[in-house]
Amino acid sequence: xxxxxxxxxxxxxxxxxxxxxxxxxxxxxxxxxxxxxxxxxxxxxxxxxxxxxxxxxxxxxxxxxxxxxxxxxxxxxxxxxxxxxxxxxxxxxxxxxxxxxxxxxxxxxxxxxxxxxxxxxxxxxxxxxxxxxxxxxxxxxxxxxxxxxxxxxxxxxxxxxxxxxxxxxxxxxxxxxxxxxxxxxxxxxxxxxxxxxxxxxxxxxxxxxxxxxxxxxxxxxxxxxxxxxxxxxxxxxxxxxxxxxxxxxxxxxxxxxxxxxxxxxxxxxxxxxxxxxxxxxxxxxxxxxxxxxxxxxxxxxxxxxxxxxxxxxxxxxxxxxxxxxxxxxxxxxxxxxxxxxxxxxxxxxxxxxxxxxxxxxxxxxxxxxxxxxxxxxxxxxxxxxxxxxxxxxxxxxxxxxxxxxxxxxxxxxxxxxxxxxxxxxxxxxxxxxxxxxxxxxxxxxxxxxxxxxxxxxxxxxxxxxxxxxxxxxxxxxxxxxxxxxxxxxxxxxxxxxxxxxxxxxxxxxxxxxxxxxxxxxxxxxxxxxxxxxxxxxxxxxxxxxxxxxxxxxxxxxxxxxxxxxxxxxxxxxxxxxxxxxxxxxxxxxxxxxxxxxxxxxxxxxxxxxxxxxxxxxxxxxxxxxxxxxxxxxxxxxxxxxxxxxxxxxxxxxxxxxxxxxxxxxxxxxxxxxxxxxxxxxxxxxxxxxxxxxxxxxxxxxxxxxxxxxxxxxxxxxxxxxxxxxxxxxxxxxxxxxxxxxxxxxxxxxxxxxxxxxxxxxxxxxxxxxxxxxxxxxxxxxxxxxxxxxxxxxxxxxxxxxxxxxxxxxxxxxxxxxxxxxxxxxxxxxxxxxxxxxxxxxxxxxxxxxxxxxxxx
RNA sequence: GCCGAGAUGGCGAAAUUAGGUAUACGCGGAUUCCUCAAAAGAAUCUGCCCGAGAGGGCGUGCGGGUUCGAGUCCCGCUCUCGGCACCA
Numbered sequence: 001x002x003x004x005x006x007x008x009x010x011x012x013x014x015x016x017x018x019x020x021x022x023x024x025x026x027x028x029x030x031x032x033x034x035x036x037x038x039x040x041x042x043x044x045x046x047x048x049x050x051x052x053x054x055x056x057x058x059x060x061x062x063x064x065x066x067x068x069x070x071x072x073x074x075x076x077x078x079x080x081x082x083x084x085x086x087x088x089x090x091x092x093x094x095x096x097x098x099x100x101x102x103x104x105x106x107x108x109x110x111x112x113x114x115x116x117x118x119x120x121x122x123x124x125x126x127x128x129x130x131x132x133x134x135x136x137x138x139x140x141x142x143x144x145x146x147x148x149x150x151x152x153x154x155x156x157x158x159x160x161x162x163x164x165x166x167x168x169x170x171x172x173x174x175x176x177x178x179x180x181x182x183x184x185x186x187x188x189x190x191x192x193x194x195x196x197x198x199x200x201x202x203x204x205x206x207x208x209x210x211x212x213x214x215x216x217x218x219x220x221x222x223x224x225x226x227x228x229x230x231x232x233x234x235x236x237x238x239x240x241x242x243x244x245x246x247x248x249x250x251x252x253x254x255x256x257x258x259x260x261x262x263x264x265x266x267x268x269x270x271x272x273x274x275x276x277x278x279x280x281x282x283x284x285x286x287x288x289x290x291x292x293x294x295x296x297x298x299x300x301x302x303x304x305x306x307x308x309x310x311x312x313x314x315x316x317x318x319x320x321x322x323x324x325x326x327x328x329x330x331x332x333x334x335x336x337x338x339x340x341x342x343x344x345x346x347x348x349x350x351x352x353x354x355x356x357x358x359x360x361x362x363x364x365x366x367x368x369x370x371x372x373x374x375x376x377x378x379x380x381x382x383x384x385x386x387x388x389x390x391x392x393x394x395x396x397x398x399x400x401x402x403x404x405x406x407x408x409x410x411x412x413x414x415x416x417x418x419x420x421x422x423x424x425x426x427x428x429x430x431x432x433x434x435x436x437x438x439x440x441x442x443x444x445x446x447x448x449x450x451x452x453x454x455x456x457x458x459x460x461x462x463x464x465x466x467x468x469x470x471x472x473x474x475x476x477x478x479x480x481x482x483x484x485x486x487x488x489x490x491x492x493x494x495x496x497x498x499x500x501x502x503x504x505x506x507x508x509x510x511x512x513x514x515x516x517x518x519x520x521x522x523x524x525x526x527x528x529x530x531x532x533x534x535x536x537x538x539x540x541x542x543x544x545x546x547x548x549x550x551x552x553x554x555x556x557x558x559x560x561x562x563x564x565x566x567x568x569x570x571x572x573x574x575x576x577x578x579x580x581x582x583x584x585x586x587x588x589x590x591x592x593x594x595x596x597x598x599x600x601x602x603x604x605x606x607x608x609x610x611x612x613x614x615x616x617x618x619x620x621x622x623x624x625x626x627x628x629x630x631x632x633x634x635x636x637x638x639x640x641x642x643x644x645x646x647x648x649x650x651x652x653x654x655x656x657x658x659x660x661x662x663x664x665x666x667x668x669x670x671x672x673x674x675x676x677x678x679x680x681x682x683x684x685x686x687x688x689x690x691x692x693x694x695x696x697x698x699x700x701x702x703x704x705x706x707x708x709x710x711x712x713x714x715x716x717x718x719x720x721x722x723x724x725x726x727x728x729x730x731x732x733x734x735x736x737x738x739x740x741x742x743x744x745x746x747x748x749x750x751x752x753x754x755x756x757x758x759x760x761x762x763x764x765x766x767x768x769x770x771x772x773x774x775x776x777x778x779x780x781x782x783x784x785x786x787x788x789x790x791x792x793x794x795x796x797x798x799x800x801x802x803x804x805x806x807x808x809x810x811x812x813x814x815x816x817x818x819x820x821x822x823x824x825x826x827x828x829x830x831x832x833x834x835x836x837x838x839x840x841x842x843x844x845x846x847x848x849x850x851x852x853x854x855x856x
Numbered sequence: 857g858c859c860g861a862g863a864u865g866g867c868g869a870a871a872u873u874a875g876g877u878a879u880a881c882g883c884g885g886a887u888u889c890c891u892c893a894a895a896a897g898a899a900u901c902u903g904c905c906c907g908a909g910a911g912g913g914c915g916u917g918c919g920g921g922u923u924c925g926a927g928u929c930c931c932g933c934u935c936u937c938g939g940c941a942c943c944a
């Protein structure tokens with residue numbers, strides 16, 4: 001917020017100090033450039049902000065006649081302080097795209113809102129003895145003011161905040177719809193617990209064993225929590241990525257694929273001596289079943305306890321206690337030596353009847369597959385390490401041609417021919433898998449199966465600033481959903497120390513709030529005191545934007561049908577497997593409820609790169625942060641936006657230390673001067689204008705259009721710079737400022753530039769005598785006749801090296817071009833009398849003369 | 857360890873993604889014009905090496921290959937970045 005105040009204050013001061021720049025637009029055209037002050041894009045900001053406010057040019061139309069809807073969306077900001085460089089980068093990109101489509105006549109929906117629930121506000125409230133809403137809404141206002149000044153082309157009437165009861169009412173509604181379908185459930189399980197934030201976290205929020213928010217090392221706990229059953233959609237989340245191919249960054253698709261982690265294999269039932277029920281394992285290598293020489297269950301699973309013989313109970317207890325002491329990071333280190341205990345029991349290998357020992361170990365995870373594995377030490381390194389530690393049998397069942405793992409200590413997981421495997425002997429891996437699956441199925445001992453790495457989405461949080469989970473507990477009736485008509489379940493007004501983390505939700509302390517009536521029997525009941533993960537809020541916000549004030553449901557189906565799915569989504573890659581996966585899941589779930597007629601929320605995705613400084617990401621501890629407000633105050637909005645866009649392709653990181661906003665100010669000045677120099681009337685006949693400049697203009701329009709469509713914005717700006725130079729030349733040393741082609745060039749330039757530098761573009765538009773604002777202009781269209789070249793440069797090579805150049809008509813014939821090329825002086829010089837072996841002719845651009853022998 | 861992406865001047869980056877002028881555009885640097893001077897603007901040059909010049913040689917991480925022709929395609933490396941990581 002400090003930054004915004006600076007920006008505003010400084011801007012005002014500057015515009016007072018530099019009145020002449022603003023006045024320059026009204027001076028007579030053709031005034032010598034040298035007489036003007038340096039263009040200061042800051043000087044016109046206030047003027048245009050007021051005009052845009054009055055005209056409201058970015059309102060998305062609800063008129064059905066506007067039949068070219070286009071939804072451009074930027075990941076909505078979290079209101080922590082004022083905007084930073086990252087926001088400026090992302091919004092510069094999305095805004096250019098939104099403005100482009102609007103100028104092309106599309107009915108653009110480009111909304112803004114705030115992802116306003118979350119921990120920072122809560123922590124600030126504890127420190128400041130206030131309610132998180134105070135901090136949140138204050139920051140939202142600060143950011144909104146900064147966004148307005150940043151000149152983003154959004155429809156402000158659709159603004160939403162996820163912490164408004166009007167919004168989270170529908171987040172709770174979503175929870176209830178998932179609950180009805182069994183997609184929201186309460187269950188026990190291993191959860192990630194952040195000891196600092198005192199709340200559970202979803203798997204996706206744990207980065208390298210640490211809390212995504214505060215960086216504390218996460219510990220595992222068994223707790224009863226609310227989950228969304230995203231695993232039901234694992235297969236569809238994978239399969240539906242096919243149409244996103246080429247529209248989403250490849251690495252995001254890849255990250256999602258890895259995160260979902262589909263494994264194809266088989267389930268195999270192992271009988272356990274002295275136990276009625278067999279235990280099922282999941283394996284990706286059923287072909288190695290004959291090589292299973294022991295059996296391992298996760299030490300900290302109930303199964304280990306069940307299978308343990310009484311004589312070994314003490315050892316297991318001691319071992320589990322040891323395991324519990326380890327952090328997740330230690331536990332999951334592959335370097336660590338294998339540990340485990342024998343459980344005093346045996347399992348029977350179902351295919352060869354062999355008795356194999358049952359062990360408990362921590363290298364088997366309790367929450368993947370079935371929490372139990374068949375160990376095939378010859379062909380799995382982990383099993384081999386364990387077998388060698390405890391002197392267990394290693395039996396090779398796949399001949400890979402590599403040395404015996406029992407001797408080398410190196411397992412052979414690769415392909416080979418099956419041996420020591422009864423009916424599988426002689427088969428290759430794929431055939432063996434098919435065969436054994438048949439056998440298992442026939443005998444009822446197992447079947448082909450799929451397992452996923454993806455876990456259900458843990459959505460409960462033991463914190464205050466989120467949507468309360470709309471469930472009540474009645475002693476008589478049990479767990480009940482809050483009826484729709486009682487939504488929203490609003491937050492009680494807690495503040496300061498009431499919010500301090502204590503391991504259970506702060507809401508539990510609000511006795512009046514917790515105590516409620518059972519919706520079924522009317523008796524006393526208690527509210528669920530957890531709140532939902534903020535990623536639930538953001539998993540559906542793009543739907544709400546279509547009808548943000550709709551009261552009959554989370555969204556007006558008609559409006560969603562009109563705008564969705566989102567045509568272009570711009571945001572950081574940090575959400576590759578969080579927000580983007582959750583949104584895809586929620587979209588599919590709503591689709592299955594018949595509420596949406598599409599299954600993927602975001603048709604195209606652009607990941608903007610980060611803004612870094614001096615090679616490192618900006619951070620307080622490094623002290624290398626760059627303040628956006630200061631940058632804007634110093635160089636102006638247009639220059640900063642343009643700097644971000646021109647620096648690199650949108651998806652690349654940019655290092656602020658390498659960039660030069662001043663250069664962009666200079667460029668904007670050149671454009672502004674051209675607009676001021678144009679000497680023809682707005683009504684003139686363009687066709688009579690200078691053909692050379694017209695060609696450049698139309699070629700630029702054609703190229704820039706294609707470049708922007710492909711989001712190659714940095715190159716688009718480069719083309720605008722070239723057009724600027726060509727126009728300058730035409731004015732100074734060509735047909736002159738009064739030529740209508742100069743006006744045409746200047747107008748096209750202005751419209752195209754408005755994607756990146758809206759203030760300067762408006763000023764130019766006004767200088768060009770156009771009304772009312774460039775936002776109402778139409779994107780220029782290239783005339784095909786002007787795209788055709790009348791002369792092209794033909795390169796003449798000898799032995800692949802350029803030796804001459806010819807100016808030729810584009811339609812030149814092969815024979816004619818060959819003759820011209822062979823007569824070129826550079827060719828005879830390079831040939832130096834050598835005979836010609838071949839002449840490759842590619843009219844009209846290239847001829848390659850191949851001499852009979854190399855030069856020597 | 858597994859999976860993926862990338863490597864182009866002093867720097868950020870281009871090369872219409874069917875192989876055909878490598879370094880567009882900008883930064884930085886040099887020289888010049890305008891000016892009493894500066895600022896602002898404008899012009900020219902700027903990959904490396906040899907050469908006064910004309911011109912020539914070498915150049916897209918490294919080594920091979922295909923081709924008349926490779927930054928672009930194929931094979932093998934090196935390095936950098938990102939994701940996953942005891943997931944059976």
